[in-house]
Amino acid sequence: MQIFIKNIKEIVQTEKKFRDMVKGKEMAKIETLKDAWLLIEKGKIAAFGKMEFIDSIKPSLKNDAKVIDATGRMVFPSFCDSHTHLVYAGSREIEYIDKIKGLSYEEIAKRGGGILNSAARLHNTSEEELVESAMTRLNEIISYGTGAVEIKSGYGLTTEDELKMLRVIRKLKEISPLTIKATFLGAHAVPKEYKGKQTEYVDHIINEMIPMVAADDLADYIDVFCDKGFFTVEDTERILMAGLKHGMRPKIHANELDYSGGIQVGVKYYALSVDHLEYTGDEEISCLLHSETMPTLLPGAAFFLGMPYAPVRKMIDAGLPVAMASDFNPGSSPSGNMQFILSLGCIKYKMTPEEALNAVTINSAYAMDESEFQGSICVGKKANLYITKPIPTYEFMPYSYGSNKVDTVILGGNIIL
Numbered sequence: 378m379q380i381f382i383k384n385i386k387e388i389v390q391t392e393k394k395f396r397d398m399v400k401g402k403e404m405a406k407i408e409t410l411k412d413a414w415l416l417i418e419k420g421k422i423a424a425f426g427k428m429e430f431i432d433s434i435k436p437s438l439k440n441d442a443k444v445i446d447a448t449g450r451m452v453f454p455s456f457c458d459s460h461t462h463l464v465y466a467g468s469r470e471i472e473y474i475d476k477i478k479g480l481s482y483e484e485i486a487k488r489g490g491g492i493l494n495s496a497a498r499l500h501n502t503s504e505e506e507l508v509e510s511a512m513t514r515l516n517e518i519i520s521y522g523t524g525a526v527e528i529k530s531g532y533g534l535t536t537e538d539e540l541k542m543l544r545v546i547r548k549l550k551e552i553s554p555l556t557i558k559a560t561f562l563g564a565h566a567v568p569k570e571y572k573g574k575q576t577e578y579v580d581h582i583i584n585e586m587i588p589m590v591a592a593d594d595l596a597d598y599i600d601v602f603c604d605k606g607f608f609t610v611e612d613t614e615r616i617l618m619a620g621l622k623h624g625m626r627p628k629i630h631a632n633e634l635d636y637s638g639g640i641q642v643g644v645k646y647y648a649l650s651v652d653h654l655e656y657t658g659d660e661e662i663s664c665l666l667h668s669e670t671m672p673t674l675l676p677g678a679a680f681f682l683g684m685p686y687a688p689v690r691k692m693i694d695a696g697l698p699v700a701m702a703s704d705f706n707p708g709s710s711p712s713g714n715m716q717f718i719l720s721l722g723c724i725k726y727k728m729t730p731e732e733a734l735n736a737v738t739i740n741s742a743y744a745m746d747e748s749e750f751q752g753s754i755c756v757g758k759k760a761n762l763y764i765t766k767p768i769p770t771y772e773f774m775p776y777s778y779g780s781n782k783v784d785t786v787i788l789g790g791n792i793i794l
């Protein structure tokens with residue numbers, strides 16, 4: 378079926394030539410087309426152009442084409458959310474109160490809260506219930522404009538429960554119109570049974586979990602929480618090596634709580650992305666500059682936890698690309714609203730609207746191996762896009778934080794909302 382969108386006030390992030398990401402000064406540029414039309418065919422972006430030349434496309438339009446009049450409204454590529462933990466059982470607002478009262482993330486984790494709390498709850502929840510609650514979250518993020526999402530395991534922490542989480546993600550891939558990537562995060566925290574025996578737990582991940590995850594082809598990527606109080610650089614090296622042997626490229630949690638060496642070890646093992654990066658200094662920046670690893674910021678977590686923000690200006694000014702993702706999870710970022718992440722990028726990282734838009738689309742698409750297929754409005758790419766409500770400018774998107782500016786959602790060429 379064809380979908381023809383006409384009278385578009387502005388198409389944002391048009392791309393004539395394919396790029397897999399943008400970095401440094403390039404991040405401050407986006408191309409747009411004002412007063413335009415866009416044609417979708419066979420699930421892909423078939424063509425777009427100016428309304429004044431609409432006659433050129435008319436012969437290609439079929440009689441049954443669905444026509445959308447977008448007068449006053451803009452078209453954007455869907456957000457790509459390259460880092461979430463949105464399969465979980467139950468919210469954790471009790472810890473939120475602890476946090477308000479002043480306990481740190483590490484203190485809450487030490488008291489048996491945090492990730493271990495989510496693991497205990499997940500253990501007692503069926504796969505069907507997990508699919509149902511995750512679908513509700515996926516439908517919510519679709520309504521906010523997300524078109525692709527990465528989801529991690531890591532609230533299982535036993536072989537059985539890690540596989541259960543990954544099977545849930547596989548089911549979500551089948552039933553959701555979103556593009557979904559799965560990441561195995563057995564090394565999210567050391568479970569209670571292995572308290573004081575962290576190396577043994579790492580052995581268990583390597584010898585049992587990874588081969589079983591790989592045997593059922595349940596994960597696209599492998600992750601480790603490489604940080605102070607969690608997994609060491611040595612643990613991380615061993616796990617990443619084992620994952621790579623089974624075809625899982627790393628996407629890791631690094632430098633959220635300290636200068637953990639996580640960035641360097643991620644780059645060493647050819648990580649697709651290193652994520653969080655609140656603690657990033659000159660050494661880490663220079664290491665990233667010589668890599669194909671996408672530095673990924675999660676401002677929602679820094680915002681929610683009241684932690685320092687990553688030095689993003691310094692990173693972009695040094696020539697790096699950056700992506701942003703939501704980190705949607707019950708402990709440190711209970712929201713998958715990428716419009717809010719866009720606003721946080723501008724307000725807290727001092728990114729320009731153009732830089733922030735690139736960070737939540739083309740660059741976050743790169744961070745989940747999707748920039749060939751989505752992340753910009755480019756002929757031949759998947760038709761994953763949204764039409765806004767009437768808005769005055771594209772800068773209004775980050776400016777008007779807190780309200781949903783998305784009106785119509787098209788994913789894979791289907792009108793979803």
Ligand code: NIG
Nearest residue numbers: 491492602678704706708709
């Ligand atoms: O990305 N940093 C590690 N993991 C998650 C938090 C998960 C949780 O607290 O449940 C994060 O912030």
Ligand code: FE
Nearest residue numbers: 460462630704
């Ligand atoms: Fe995370």
